Amino acid sequence: MSRYTPAExxxxxxxxxxxxxxxxATRSDDKPKYYVLEMFPYPSGRIHMGHVRNYTxxxxxxxxxxxxxxxxxxxxxxxxxxxxxxxxAMERGGHPKDWTYGNIADMRAQMKxxxxxxxxxxxxxxxxxxxxxxxxxxxxxxxxKGLVYRKNATVNWDPVDxxxxxxxxxxxxxxxxxxxxxxxxxxxxxxxxxxxxxxxxLEAIDRLDNWxxxxxxxxxxxxxxxxxxxxxxxxxxxxxxxETIVVYTTRPDTLLGASFLGISPDHxxxxxxxxxxxxxxxxxxxxxxxxxxxxxxxxxxKKGFDTxxxxxxxxxxxxELPVWVANFILMDYGTGAIFGCPxxxxxxxxxxxxxxxxxxxTFLAIDDPTPVEAEAFVPPKTEKVKWINxxxxxxxxxxxxxxxxxxxxxERDGWGTGVxxxxxxxxxxSRQRYWGCPIPVVHCEAxxxxxxxxxxxxxxxxxxxxxxxxxxxLDRHPTWRDVPCPACGAPAKRETDTMDTFVDSSWYxxxxxxxxxxxxxxxxxxxxWMNVDQYIGGIEHAILHLLYSxxxxxxxxxxxxxxxxxxxxxxxxxxxxxxxxxxxxxxxEKDRPxxxxxxxxxxxxSGARLGAxxxxxxxxxxxxxxxxxxxxxxxxxxxxxxxxxxxxxxxxSDSPPERDVEWTAAGADAAYKHLARVxxxxxxxxxxxxxxxxxxxxxxxxxxxRTIHDVTMGVESFGFxxxxxxxxxxxxxxxxxxxxxxxxxxxxxxLAQLMxxxxxxxxxxxxxxxxxxxxxxxxxxxxADEAFLVDDTVTLPIQINGKRRDxxxxxxxxxxxxxxxxxxxxxxxxxxxxxxxxxxVIVVPxxxxxxxx
RNA sequence: GCCCGCGUGGUGGAAUGGUAGACACAGGGGACUUAAAAUCCCCAGGCGCAAGCCGUGCCGGUUCGAGUCCGGCCGCGGGUACCA
Numbered sequence: 001m002s003r004y005t006p007a008e009x010x011x012x013x014x015x016x017x018x019x020x021x022x023x024x025a026t027r028s029d030d031k032p033k034y035y036v037l038e039m040f041p042y043p044s045g046r047i048h049m050g051h052v053r054n055y056t057x058x059x060x061x062x063x064x065x066x067x068x069x070x071x072x073x074x075x076x077x078x079x080x081x082x083x084x085x086x087x088x089a090m091e092r093g094g095h096p097k098d099w100t101y102g103n104i105a106d107m108r109a110q111m112k113x114x115x116x117x118x119x120x121x122x123x124x125x126x127x128x129x130x131x132x133x134x135x136x137x138x139x140x141x142x143x144x145k146g147l148v149y150r151k152n153a154t155v156n157w158d159p160v161d162x163x164x165x166x167x168x169x170x171x172x173x174x175x176x177x178x179x180x181x182x183x184x185x186x187x188x189x190x191x192x193x194x195x196x197x198x199x200x201x202l203e204a205i206d207r208l209d210n211w212x213x214x215x216x217x218x219x220x221x222x223x224x225x226x227x228x229x230x231x232x233x234x235x236x237x238x239x240x241x242x243e244t245i246v247v248y249t250t251r252p253d254t255l256l257g258a259s260f261l262g263i264s265p266d267h268x269x270x271x272x273x274x275x276x277x278x279x280x281x282x283x284x285x286x287x288x289x290x291x292x293x294x295x296x297x298x299x300x301x302k303k304g305f306d307t308x309x310x311x312x313x314x315x316x317x318x319x320e321l322p323v324w325v326a327n328f329i330l331m332d333y334g335t336g337a338i339f340g341c342p343x344x345x346x347x348x349x350x351x352x353x354x355x356x357x358x359x360x361x362t363f364l365a366i367d368d369p370t371p372v373e374a375e376a377f378v379p380p381k382t383e384k385v386k387w388i389n390x391x392x393x394x395x396x397x398x399x400x401x402x403x404x405x406x407x408x409x410x411e412r413d414g415w416g417t418g419v420x421x422x423x424x425x426x427x428x429x430s431r432q433r434y435w436g437c438p439i440p441v442v443h444c445e446a447x448x449x450x451x452x453x454x455x456x457x458x459x460x461x462x463x464x465x466x467x468x469x470x471x472x473x474l475d476r477h478p479t480w481r482d483v484p485c486p487a488c489g490a491p492a493k494r495e496t497d498t499m500d501t502f503v504d505s506s507w508y509x510x511x512x513x514x515x516x517x518x519x520x521x522x523x524x525x526x527x528x529w530m531n532v533d534q535y536i537g538g539i540e541h542a543i544l545h546l547l548y549s550x551x552x553x554x555x556x557x558x559x560x561x562x563x564x565x566x567x568x569x570x571x572x573x574x575x576x577x578x579x580x581x582x583x584x585x586x587x588x589e590k591d592r593p594x595x596x597x598x599x600x601x602x603x604x605x606s607g608a609r610l611g612a613x614x615x616x617x618x619x620x621x622x623x624x625x626x627x628x629x630x631x632x633x634x635x636x637x638x639x640x641x642x643x644x645x646x647x648x649x650x651x652x653s654d655s656p657p658e659r660d661v662e663w664t665a666a667g668a669d670a671a672y673k674h675l676a677r678v679x680x681x682x683x684x685x686x687x688x689x690x691x692x693x694x695x696x697x698x699x700x701x702x703x704x705x706r707t708i709h710d711v712t713m714g715v716e717s718f719g720f721x722x723x724x725x726x727x728x729x730x731x732x733x734x735x736x737x738x739x740x741x742x743x744x745x746x747x748x749x750x751l752a753q754l755m756x757x758x759x760x761x762x763x764x765x766x767x768x769x770x771x772x773x774x775x776x777x778x779x780x781x782x783x784a785d786e787a788f789l790v791d792d793t794v795t796l797p798i799q800i801n802g803k804r805r806d807x808x809x810x811x812x813x814x815x816x817x818x819x820x821x822x823x824x825x826x827x828x829x830x831x832x833x834x835x836x837x838x839x840x841v842i843v844v845p846x847x848x849x850x851x852x853x
Numbered sequence: 854g855c856c857c858g859c860g861u862g863g864u865g866g867a868a869u870g871g872u873a874g875a876c877a878c879a880g881g882g883g884a885c886u887u888a889a890a891a892u893c894c895c896c897a898g899g900c901g902c903a904a905g906c907c908g909u910g911c912c913g914g915u916u917c918g919a920g921u922c923c924g925g926c927c928g929c930g931g932g933u934a935c936c937a
Contacts, residue, residue, distance in 0.1 A: 042937050082937065155935075166935040214857055218932075221856050294933050298854040328854090332934095347854090424934090431935065501937070540931060542857075547934095577859095578930090653877075654865050658858095660930085666878055667865070674877090680892090722867070725876035735893090797872040802918040804872045842917050848871040852917050 004679035006643020006761070013764040014115055022777055023117045025073040027528045034070035035529050036062045037509055039537030039545075040077045043103035043125070044084060047110045049663055050538075050578055052635045053651040055116055056758075057576060057720070058536050060652065062117045063757040064715050065533075067781035073529050075512040076111075076118045078104050078125035081132075081436045082501045083166060089467040096435040097463065100127055110636050114644045115760050117777075122515045126504035127435070131511065133458025134520040135503065136440040140451050141559035143441075147193050150449070153428050154266075154292055157185035161470035164432040167293045177470075184288040189430035190439060190497065194551045198223050198422035201550055210572035212658075215542045222543050224423025226250045229407050230335065231416030233261055233311035236320060240272035245311060245323065248334035248419060252410065253402035256388055257341040257360045259352050261311050261323045262304070266331035273307055280305055280325065287327040294330075302347065303327045304355055314415050315390050326351065332425055342376065349376040427548060429500045434465060434473045436498030444485035444492035453486050459494070472496055505545055506552035509535075509569055510562060521561045530566040539575040539658075546570070574718055577660040584617045586610065598633060598665070633663050645759035646672045652758055653724040675762050678731060678755070682748055682766040692740035700739040703730060704747050705788035711754045712784065720758070727755060745770050750782050798823050799850040800832045808849075816843045823849040 017023065027033075038058040041051055055076075062074040078100075085096035104125055124131050142148045156165040160178035164187075169176045194201075202223045205216050229252035232244040245261060263270050265287040274281035283305040290300050304326040313319035321339075328347065329338055340348035342359045349372065352359050359372055387402045389395045391409055395402070410416030430439070438459045440452035452459055462480040465473035474481065474496040485492035507520070509532050514525035537545075553569040556562040562569075584596040600611055609616055638647045650671040655661035707730040714723025734747050749770050756763035756776045767776035791812065796819065798806040806828035810819055820841050823829060829838075832853050840852040 039937095044937090079937070084936085164935075167933095168936045170935095218857050222932090222934090224856095292935085295854075296933095298933085300854090427934080433935090500935070502934095505937085538931090538937095539858080540937080543932060544934065545937085656866080659866090660859090661865080664865080664878080670878055677892090721865090722876085725867070728876055795872090799871080799918070802871095802916095807872075840917060842871090844871060848918085850871080850917050 004676040004762075006645060006675075007640075009765045010113065010115060010644055010761040013761045014112075016764070016775065017115075017117075017777065020775070022775070023072075023074065023119050024121060025071070025075075025119045025529075027525065028071050031069055031071040033073065033529060034062075034065040034534075035073045035513075035532045036065065036534045037075065037512070037532045037536070039535070039541060040079050040505070040508060041107065042079045042082060042084075043100055043107055045103045045106065047107050047635055049633055049635055049638075049651065051111075052114065052647055053657075053661065054536060054538075054576060055111070055114065056648045056651055057574070057657055057718075058534075059114075059116045059118075059648075059760075060715060060720060060757040061534050061536070063760060063777065064781065066117070066777060067753070067756070067779065069780065072117070073512070074116075074118050075122040075515075076116070076120065077123055077508060077512065078107075078127075079501065079505050079508070080104065080125040080127040081498075081504055083433065083435070085435045086433060086467060093467075095463065095465075096467075097127070097461075100125070100435075113639050114635075114648065117760075122512055124508075124511070124515050126437075126501075126508065129458045129460050131508075132437040132504070134511070134517075135437050135499070135507070136452070136457045136459055137454055138507065138520050138556065138559070138561065139440060139499070140454060140457075141561070142192070142555055143451055145555075145558055147555050147558070148190060148429075149193065150188050150190055151426075152186045153189045153191075154184045154186055155189075155432075156292055157183045158470075159183055163470045163472075167291060170291045170293075173289065173291060173296075181289060182291060184290075184292060187430070187432075189428050191426040191428050192551065192555075194427045194548070195422060195424050197551055197554060198225070198424045200554070201424075201547065202422075204550070204568060208568065208570075208573075211570075212573060212575055215539075215546070215573060215575060218542045219547055222424065222547065226421050226423070227403075227407075228252065228334075228419060228421065229410055229416045230419040231314055231410060233314060233321075233339070235323075236310045236312060239309055240269065240275075242269045242272070245269065245337050246335045247337045247339055248421060249339065251341065251344070251403065252406040252416070253387060253397075253399065254341040254344045255313075255315065255339070255406065256390055257343040258313060258321060258339040259342050259348070259357050259360060260340045261321055262326040262329050262338045262340055262351075263307075263323065264329040264331040264336040265325055265327060267325075267329075267336045270307075270325045273309075277307075280307065283325065287325075290327075297328070297330065300327060302351055302354070304351060306355070322357070324355070333423060334421060343372050344376055344378060346376040346378070349374075427500075427502075427551070429503055430497040431500055432472045432475075432496075433498055434461070434467075436501060437504065438474075439495045439497050439499060441495045442483060442485055442492045443495060444488060444490060446490055447485055447487040447492075450485050450487040450492065456486070474498070502544060502548050503552075506548045507556060509549070510553070510556065510566070519561070520556070523561075523563065526561070526566065527563045530562065531569050531571045534572045534574065535570040536574045536576060538578070542575065546573070574657070576657050577655065586615055586617055638668065642668055642672045643675075643761070645675055645762045649675060649724070649759050652720040654721065656721050657718050674728065674731070675759060677735070678748075678751065678766060679762060681731070681735060682752075682769045688741040689745055690740075690742055692742055693738055696737060696739040697743040700733065700737045700743050700747050702788045703733045704750055705784045707754065708750065708782045709784035709789055712781070715757060724758070727751070730754075752776060753779060753782055794846055796823070796846075797848050798826055798828060799848060800829060801852060802850060805829070805832070812846070816845060819843050819845070819849060823851065 036058050038054045062072050065072050080100050085100045088099045089096050126132060156170050158165050158175035158178050158180055160180040161175060165175055165182060170182050173182055174180060175182055202220060202225055205219055208216060228248050228250040230246060230248045232246055234244050235242060265284040270284060274284055290296050304324045307323045307325060309323040310320045311323055313321060329336060340351060342349040342352040343361060361372060384396050384398050387395050387397045407418040411418060438461060440457060440459045442450045442452060444450045462477055465477060481494050481496060483492060483494050510521050510526055513529040514522035549569055553562055554567045557564055557567050586594050588594050596610060596617060635647060646668060650668050651661060653671060654667050707726050710726040711723045714720060730751060734744060737744060749767060749772050752763040752766040753776055763776050793809050794812050795807050795809050797804050798808060806826045808822050808826060810822060820843050829851050838851045838853050842850040
């Protein structure tokens with residue numbers, strides 16, 4: 001009997017697949033196509049177990065689809081531009097390009113041993129000039145169609161390093177390297193007009209039937225459609241050319257509770273007032289010192305400044321309200337001005353109390369209005385409340401009816417307009433960084449923005465750059481930057497901003513359909529392979545990446561690069577959880593935490609200890625694997641120790657795929673043992689292949705077809721862990737079975753087939769040991785025979801008042817009345833009834849009987 | 854702050870509104886073995902001698918019946934537009 005030797009087996013079968021070009025995808029009309037894609041990795045240096053999990057899931061789907069007769073496209077590439085490469089260049093020298101391509105080579109070498117069914121001939125990295133050149137072509141097409149424009153926007157500015165910082169690089173309002181307080185600075189930047197597609201992107205969500213509901217809900221909320229009232233508040237005295245302040249509100253029904261008008265520090269009026277009010281200028285400057293992220297703005301302490309200006313209430317000209325500048329009002333949303341209603345908004349109430357502004361008593365109420373104290377009254381949206389209607393007195397209405405009625409009245413009387421707004425903002429794509437796709441335009445004094453000519457693409461990144469000083473090296477590279485204008489030939493300057501890396505990942509899925517095309521896509525290939533039938537990736541991409549990709553597919557269609565059928569590029573989406581691990585920590589002499597790799601830990605009766613010193617180690621509950629916490633397991637170590645099949649089996653078996661999975665050494669051991677057992681069964685069963693044992697054979701076939709059915713359902717519905725539980729059970733059934741050799745061999749071959757998407761190498765080995773024809777990867781997926789799936793009798797639990805008390809075995813098709821009769825005859829029911837009659841009997845055929853006494 | 858999830862034995866988890874804990878790990882017992890490893894078999898939510906009672910983060914609701922649906926909390930995680 002030969003032992004299970006994954007290293008040998010895995011190399012052998014990977015070679016076989018390579019030689020047969022099993023995973024090379026070519027267009028063909030004799031089979032339905034199936035495009036399965038996992039979100040491509042950022043080449044950080046090493047693959048981690050999260051990658052293994054992501055790509056294994058995709059591989060299960062891909063191999064299952066091959067087996068069910070599909071022409072499968074399963075490509076892989078690299079999301080290769082981005083900040084970490086520049087940071088690496090700054091920290092340890094070298095060039096971002098070398099760092100990135102070196103990482104790609106390392107990670108590819110780590111991925112290949114996993115035995116993924118990938119068509120490596122289509123591989124590319126987004127930092128390949130062939131790829132980003134086509135992206136530049138897309139940009140020029142978008143520019144021509146009016147989908148891109150320039151406007152001013154604020155960025156985080158580090159005044160010491162003289163550089164723009166990402167939100168992630170701002171820590172407690174300070175630059176991560178310089179430690180200097182960050183300022184907001186306005187720059188002219190490029191934007192995609194995604195907001196023009198707000199309604200379209202919102203409405204199309206309804207047709208994404210195979211996306212998770214949570215993702216669709218997040219996208220709906222992100223787009224944030226609202227219906228509200230837009231109307232003017234007249235200033236009592238015009239100020240700096242402003243006669244009114246325009247306000248947008250989604251709660252016009254609370255207009256009679258207004259206490260103050262608030263404007264953003266970035267509102268044009270607020271800026272104009274700075275000129276003759278140094279205190280206000282100081283206040284606005286203070287507000288601008290916080291970062292640009294919404295989280296930071298919303299969590300900042302609410303502050304205000306009285307401008308001294310007054311406005312008249314639109315419904316009562318004698319009613320004057322003060323105008324304040326407030327730091328919580330965003331210029332990006334609505335009109336950058338609000339009215340505050342303290343009675344019905346907690347934030348406004350807090351603001352009024354803080355600055356001693358008048359608080360008008362509550363006027364929306366379920367019963368009788370009560371004066372507002374510390375808490376604002378926010379009525380439930382669906383509940384009718386008393387509502388003071390400024391035209392008809394007191395009405396009863398739900399919040400929405402009151403809002404709609406107010407808008408109708410405002411429009412009728414001409415003092416306001418119903419307006420639909422979206423929270424979604426245009427997508428700023430300019431980055432003041434080197435390691436990204438250059439924006440292919442030139443700035444010319446005479447011509448303004450001059451698009452680069454397509455025949456000059458790609459606009460390549462210069463390679464002779466250094467990262468020994470902060471800022472964008474493109475800005476200080478004269479031979480690259482100073483070029484003649486493509487339109488008039490006069491001396492001009494190249495745009496030195498590069499594109500947001502989200503641009504790179506917004507169309508790579510389309511490029512995979514024809515990675516060698518001399519235009520961004522080749523239409524016949526795009527038409528054949530698109531859409532992605534199954535897209536798999538992390539939930540962290542639920543909004544930005546997926547929304548940007550949906551926009552890009554539409555824009556590419558407008559420019560003739562995708563067919564209309566591909567404007568929703570991902571037919572089905574699955575979001576998987578993370579791989580986590582316990583964290584091991586000791587303390588240094590200053591009580592600072594020192595983290596340790598799982599491989600350095602030994603387990604003793606007294607708990608975890610450092611292998612080297614025996615020092616006791618504190619074990620912190622599982623968290624996402626991260627380098628800083630050292631709770632990482634290197635997939636290469638796992639593959640070397642157990643083989644790829646074990647790693648694959650484990651990441652699929654131990655948790656439902658949408659949830660986090662904790663990597664445990666014990667779990668990996670168990671997975672290995674199971675695979676070794678299957679291998680052992682296959683080698684044992686080589687003896688006496690023809691023996692039969694009729695009764696036992698039927699039992700085994702029954703289990704086999706039940707397993708085929710369950711595993712098929714499991715794979716189709718991403719129930720991998722449940723499918724694997726069935727495979728464990730089936731393996732035990734085979735091991736214990738007294739069936740004849742023929743039946744056992746067939747059962748084992750079927751087991752190999754059912755396991756093949758998860759453990760492809762072992763399955764090939766078992767398949768070939770047991771005389772399977774050809775490669776298991778080419779064998780058609782087994783089909784469950786319905787005749788073996790149904791049992792003649794069924795066991796029904798008997799509940800009394802909802803608690804299980806007994807059970808009866810009855811023929812499968814026994815009619816309800818007879819089931820009820822037999823249930824009532826049971827000892828438990830007779831005892832409970834004590835001679836009386838049941839109040840009610842519920843019979844759910846085939847499931848349960850509940851007797852209410 | 855706001856939006857979206859998640860919470861079940863010692864552990865990972867299973868369960869179309871219908872027998873809570875499948876399958877697996879760790880644990881206990883046994884078989885085989887000179888012994889160990891490997892393998893195989895059995896036990897196992899908690900309390901209780903038992904009958905039985907309790908039990909899916911907490912509180913409440915809908916239902917004949919709730920882990921599952923609804924409302925309110927608590928805790929943890931993801932996103933929050935320049936991390937990818």
